[in-house]
Amino acid sequence: MKKSVPVAHESYPDTHHDNYSRTTFGFWLYIMSDFILFGALFAAYIVLSKSTFGGPAAKTLFKLPYNFLQTCIFLVSALTAGLGGASAHRKDKNKTLLFFAATFLLGVIFIGMQFNEFHRFSSGGNGWDQSAFLSAYFTLVGTHSIHVLFGLLWIIVLLLPVWNETGISHVSVRRLTCLRMFWQFLNIIWMLIFSFVYLMGAK
Amino acid sequence: MFGRLTLDAFKHDWIEYLAGVSMIFGAIFFIALITHYKRWGWLWKEWITSVDHKKIGVMYIIFSAIMLVKGLVDAVMMRAQQAFAVGDSMGYLGAEHYQQIFTAHGVTMIFFVGMGVVFGIINLVLPLQIGARDVAFPFLNNLSFWLFASGGMFILVSLMIGVYAGTGWTAYPPLSGLKYNPGVGVDYWLWSVQISGAGSLLSGINFLVTILKMRCPGMTLMRMPIFVWATLATMVLVVFAFPILTATAAMLSTDRLLDTHIFTAEFGGNPMMYINLFWAWGHPEVYILVLPAFGIFSEVVPVFSHKRLFGYTSMVWAIAAISFLSFIVWLHHFFTMGAGANVNAFFGIMTMIIGIPTGVKVFNWIFTMFRGRVRFTTPMYWFLGFIVIFTIGGMAGILMSIPAVDFQVHNSLFLIAHFHFVIIGGVLFGFFAGYSYWFPKFTGFKLNERLGKYAFWCWMIGFLLAFLPLYLLGFMGATRRLNQYDIPEWQPLFIVAGIGAMILFAGLGFQILQLIVSILKRNENRDLTGDPWNGRNLEWSTTSPPPFYNFAFIPEVHGRDAFWAQKHQKTQPILRKYEDIHMPKNTAMGFVIGSLSFLFGFGLIWHMFWLAILSAIGMIAGVIAHLYQKHPDYHLPAAEVAKIESRKQSV
Amino acid sequence: MIDSHHGWNASFKPQFIGFVISFMLIVAAYRIVVHYELTEGLLIATICILGFLQALAQLVFFLHLGLESKPHWGLITFLFTALVAIIVIGGSLWIMNNLNYNLMPKMEH
Numbered sequence: 001m002k003k004s005v006p007v008a009h010e011s012y013p014d015t016h017h018d019n020y021s022r023t024t025f026g027f028w029l030y031i032m033s034d035f036i037l038f039g040a041l042f043a044a045y046i047v048l049s050k051s052t053f054g055g056p057a058a059k060t061l062f063k064l065p066y067n068f069l070q071t072c073i074f075l076v077s078a079l080t081a082g083l084g085g086a087s088a089h090r091k092d093k094n095k096t097l098l099f100f101a102a103t104f105l106l107g108v109i110f111i112g113m114q115f116n117e118f119h120r121f122s123s124g125g126n127g128w129d130q131s132a133f134l135s136a137y138f139t140l141v142g143t144h145s146i147h148v149l150f151g152l153l154w155i156i157v158l159l160l161p162v163w164n165e166t167g168i169s170h171v172s173v174r175r176l177t178c179l180r181m182f183w184q185f186l187n188i189i190w191m192l193i194f195s196f197v198y199l200m201g202a203k
Numbered sequence: 204m205f206g207r208l209t210l211d212a213f214k215h216d217w218i219e220y221l222a223g224v225s226m227i228f229g230a231i232f233f234i235a236l237i238t239h240y241k242r243w244g245w246l247w248k249e250w251i252t253s254v255d256h257k258k259i260g261v262m263y264i265i266f267s268a269i270m271l272v273k274g275l276v277d278a279v280m281m282r283a284q285q286a287f288a289v290g291d292s293m294g295y296l297g298a299e300h301y302q303q304i305f306t307a308h309g310v311t312m313i314f315f316v317g318m319g320v321v322f323g324i325i326n327l328v329l330p331l332q333i334g335a336r337d338v339a340f341p342f343l344n345n346l347s348f349w350l351f352a353s354g355g356m357f358i359l360v361s362l363m364i365g366v367y368a369g370t371g372w373t374a375y376p377p378l379s380g381l382k383y384n385p386g387v388g389v390d391y392w393l394w395s396v397q398i399s400g401a402g403s404l405l406s407g408i409n410f411l412v413t414i415l416k417m418r419c420p421g422m423t424l425m426r427m428p429i430f431v432w433a434t435l436a437t438m439v440l441v442v443f444a445f446p447i448l449t450a451t452a453a454m455l456s457t458d459r460l461l462d463t464h465i466f467t468a469e470f471g472g473n474p475m476m477y478i479n480l481f482w483a484w485g486h487p488e489v490y491i492l493v494l495p496a497f498g499i500f501s502e503v504v505p506v507f508s509h510k511r512l513f514g515y516t517s518m519v520w521a522i523a524a525i526s527f528l529s530f531i532v533w534l535h536h537f538f539t540m541g542a543g544a545n546v547n548a549f550f551g552i553m554t555m556i557i558g559i560p561t562g563v564k565v566f567n568w569i570f571t572m573f574r575g576r577v578r579f580t581t582p583m584y585w586f587l588g589f590i591v592i593f594t595i596g597g598m599a600g601i602l603m604s605i606p607a608v609d610f611q612v613h614n615s616l617f618l619i620a621h622f623h624f625v626i627i628g629g630v631l632f633g634f635f636a637g638y639s640y641w642f643p644k645f646t647g648f649k650l651n652e653r654l655g656k657y658a659f660w661c662w663m664i665g666f667l668l669a670f671l672p673l674y675l676l677g678f679m680g681a682t683r684r685l686n687q688y689d690i691p692e693w694q695p696l697f698i699v700a701g702i703g704a705m706i707l708f709a710g711l712g713f714q715i716l717q718l719i720v721s722i723l724k725r726n727e728n729r730d731l732t733g734d735p736w737n738g739r740n741l742e743w744s745t746t747s748p749p750p751f752y753n754f755a756f757i758p759e760v761h762g763r764d765a766f767w768a769q770k771h772q773k774t775q776p777i778l779r780k781y782e783d784i785h786m787p788k789n790t791a792m793g794f795v796i797g798s799l800s801f802l803f804g805f806g807l808i809w810h811m812f813w814l815a816i817l818s819a820i821g822m823i824a825g826v827i828a829h830l831y832q833k834h835p836d837y838h839l840p841a842a843e844v845a846k847i848e849s850r851k852q853s854v
Numbered sequence: 855m856i857d858s859h860h861g862w863n864a865s866f867k868p869q870f871i872g873f874v875i876s877f878m879l880i881v882a883a884y885r886i887v888v889h890y891e892l893t894e895g896l897l898i899a900t901i902c903i904l905g906f907l908q909a910l911a912q913l914v915f916f917l918h919l920g921l922e923s924k925p926h927w928g929l930i931t932f933l934f935t936a937l938v939a940i941i942v943i944g945g946s947l948w949i950m951n952n953l954n955y956n957l958m959p960k961m962e963h
C-alpha cells in the first residue's frame with residue numbers, strides 16, 4: 001500500500017491550494033461533529049416519541065402531505081446549492097449568484113413552512129412544554145431550523161462580496177464550497193427527520 | 204432590565220466573601236502590575252490578540268494553573284470539613300455550601316485544569332513536533348482559548364454573584380432541572396460547560412486538520428512522534444464526543460429556560476436519558492484527558508532512558524484500540540441505574556477489555572527503560588510516580604468493571620479514590636512531567652531540579668496519604684458527596700486524608716516556589732543549545748524559545764525520532780537561501796467573541812434576555828467582520844528571517 | 855490555484871443525478887407509508903432502508919463522499935462518524951429500552 005507522504009507544497013508557506021484543502025476538510029469535520037449532535041437529539045427523540053403524557057400523538061398532529069411538500073422544496077434547494085457551488089468552481093459569477101439566490105428563496109419558504117407548523121402546534125395547545133414527545137420534537141426539528149437560519153444568513157454574507165467582486169476570488173470559492181456542503185448536510189438531516197419523525201410517527 | 208439579578212445575589216457567607224475578595228485583589232494586583240510597567244500594549248499585542256500557538260499554549264497553562272489553585276483550595280476545604288465533621292460535629296461547612304464546593308471542584312478540575320493543560324501542552328508542542336509553523340486555523344485557535352477562558356469565568360464569577368450548582372459536576376436531572384433547582388447555580392454550570400465545550404470542539408477540529416494535513420515532508424503517519432499519535436486520537440475523541448455533551452446540555456437548557464420536558468420527572472420526561480447521554484460523552488472525555496498524558500510519557504521516557512521507545516507499532520495500535528473502545532464502555536458509570544444483566548454484562552466486559560491496551564503501553568514504557576541509560580530527572584520522577592499511582596487506580600477500575608462489585612462500591616469513596624488515582628496519577632503527573640520537560644524549550648531556561656523533586660515528593664506522599672484511605676472508607680460504606688459522617692471509627696482515616704491534602708498543597712507551593720526561583724536564577728540556567736535534554740524529536744531542533752515562525756526551513760524527515768537522526772547523521776546540512784515566510788496576523792476578534800460569549804451566558808443565567816440577544820448578535824457580527832477582513836496575513840521578508848536566524852546563531 | 859483534478863467539484867451532472875435519485879426515493883417512501891398498511895416491523899425496515907439509501911445518494915452525489923484523492927480522509931472520518939452515531943443511537947435505544955422496561959411505570963392514561 002502506498003504510503004501517504006505529504007508533498008512539500010502542502011506545508012507553510014501555504015499556497016491557495018493548501019488553504020482550500022485544509023478549510024474544506026476542517027469544515028467537513030465540523031459537519032461530522034454536527035452529525036453526532038443530531039444523533040444525540042435523534043436518540044432523545046426516539047426514546048421520548050411515545051411519551052405524549054396523555055396528549056395527542058404524532059399520528060394526530062403531523063400532516064404528512066405538508067411535510068412531504070416541505071421536503072421536496074428543501075431537496076430542490078439542495079440541488080440549487082450544489083449547482084451554485086459547481087458554478088463557483090467554474091468561476092461563473094452570474095450562475096453562482098442565481099443558484100444561491102434560488103437556494104435562499106427555497107430555504108425561506110422551507111423555514112416559513114416549518115414555523116407555520118410550529119405555530120399550528122403551539123396555538124393548538126401542543127406547545128413544547130406539554131409533553132416529552134413534543135419537547136423532543138421541537139428540540140430536534142427546532143435545532144435543524146436554527147441551522148437553516150444560520151445557513152440563510154451565511155448565503156447573504158457570502159453573496160454580497162461575490163456581487164461586488166469582479167469574478168469570484170479563491171476565498172469566495174472556498175467559502176461557497178463550505179456553504180454548499182453545509183446546506184446539503186442539512187438536507188440529509190432533514191431527510192432523516194422526515195423519515196424517522198414524520199413518516200415513522202404518522203402511522 | 205436586570206432580569207432576576209438583585210442585590211441578594213451579592214450576599215454570601217464569610218468564606219465566599221473571602222474567596223471573592225481575594226480574587227478581586229488578585230485581579231487588581233495584576234492590573235496594577237501591568238499599568239506600573241506600562242505593558243498594556245504589550246499584553247494586547249503579544250498575548251491577547253496573538254494567534255501564535257506557543258503563546259496560546261502558555262495562556263492555557265497559566266489559566267489552568269490559576270484554576271488548579273482554586274480547585275485545590277476547594278479540595279482542602281472539603282478535607283478539612285470531613286476531618287472534623289464526624290459523629291455530633293457538623294464541621295464548618297453547611298450542606299448547601301459543601302455541595303457547591305464539590306460541584307465546582309469537579310468542574311474546575313476536569314474542564315478548566317484537565318482540558319486546559321491538555322490543550323495547552325498540545326498547542327505548545329504539536330506544530331513543532333510535526334515540523335509546521337502553526338496550527339491549521341490560527342484564528343480559531345485564539346478563539347478557542349477565549350471561549351475556554353469565558354467558560355472558566357462563570358465559575359469564578361459565581362463565587363461573587365449568585366451561587367454555583369450544588370448538583371455535583373455531572374448535574375443529573377431531575378435535581379438539576381427547573382423544578383428542583385430553579386436558581387442560577389445550574390445555569391452557571393450549563394454555560395461554563397457549553398461555552399468551553401464549543402472551544403474544545405473547535406480545537407479538536409483544528410488539531411485534527413493540523414496533524415492530517417500539515418506534517419512536514421517525509422513525515423508519514425508511522426514516523427510521527429507518539430505524542431502526535433496520542434493527540435490525533437484525542438482530537439478524534441473530542442470531535443466525536445463533545446457534540447453529545449453539546450446536545451445534552453442544550454436539552455437541559457431548554458428544560459430550564461423554555462420549560463421543555465426532556466429530562467423532567469413529569470410530563471413524560473426521562474431523566475435516565477440524560478445520564479445515558481452525559482456518560483456517552485463523559486467516558487470518551489476521561490480518555491481525552493489521559494491519552495495526551497500517555498503521549499507525554501512516550502516522549503519523556505525514551506529521552507531520559509537514552510533509548511528508542513519500545514514497541515512503536517504496538518503503541519499506535521494501543522492508542523487506536525483505547526480510542527475505539529472508549530466509545531463502548533459508557534454504561535459502567537451507571538451500572539446501578541437498573542439496566543438488566545445483559546446490558547450490564549456487555550459494558551462490564553468492554554470495560555475490562557479497555558484495560559489491556561493501557562497495560563501494553565505501561566509495559567512498553569518499562570521495556571524502554573530496561574537496559575537504557577536512565578537519568579532520574581524530575582520528568583522521570585513524575586513518570587515513576589505515575590506508574591505506581593495510575594496502576595493502582597487502574598486496578599481499582601478493573602475491579603469496578605464487574606457489575607456485581609460495582610453495586611457495592613458505586614458512588615462510595617472507593618470510586619472517588621479510583622478516579623483521583625487515575626486522573627492525578629495519569630493526567631496531572633503527565634502534565635507535570637511535560638511541564639518540566641518542555642519548560643526550557645519555551646522559556647529559554649531550565650527549572651530548578653531540587654525544588655522540582657521536593658514538589659514531586661510532596662505530591663507523591665501527599666496524594667497517597669490523601670487518597671489511599673478512601674479505598675478503605677469506600678469499602679466500609681462511606682458514601683461520596685456527604686459533608687458529615689456519623690461513624691466515629693472513620694475519623695482517623697479522614698484525618699490522615701486531610702493531612703495528605705495539606706502535604707499535596709505544599710507540593711503546589713513548591714512548584715510555585717520553583718517557578719519563582721527559576722525565573723530569578725534564569726541566567727544561570729539558560730538553555731543555549733535548544734536541546735538541553737538530548738532530545739529525539741523536532742521541537743528540540745529549534746532554539747529555546749523558538750522563533751515565532753518556528754522553522755526558517757520546513758524540515759524534511761526520513762524516519763522516526765527525526766531530530767535524533769539529524770544529530771547523528773554524517774552529512775552536512777545543505778545551506779539554503781532564506782525565503783519569505785507567510786504568517787497570520789494577530790486578531791482581536793477571538794477576544795471580542797469570547798467576551799461576548801460570557802455576556803451571552805450571563806444574560807441567559809440571570810434572565811437578562813436583552814443582554815443575551817445583543818451579545819449573540821455581537822458574536823455573529825464579529826464572525827462576519829472577521830470573514831470580511833481584507834488581509835488576515837502577511838509575508839515576513841527573507842531578510843528579516845535571515846536577521847533573526849543570525850541573531851540566534853551568534854548567542 | 856484550485857486543485858484542477860477535482861473535476862467533480864465543478865460538474866453539474868452529479869448534482870442532478872443525486873437529486874433525481876433522492877427525489878425518487880423520497881416519493882417512494884412517502885407513497886409506501888401513506889398508501890399501504892404496514893406492520894410496525896415492516897414500516898421501520900422500509901423507512902430505514904429507503905432513508906439510508908437516500909442518505910448514501912446524497913452523500914456521494916451531493917457531498918462527493920469517497921471521490922477525493924488518496925488519502926481518503928473524508929471517507930474515513932465519515933465512516934467513523936457513522937460508526938459512533940450507530941453506537942450512540944443504537945446503544946442508547948438498547949439501554950433506555952432496558953431501563954424503561956425495568957424501571958418505568960406504565961404511562962398509559
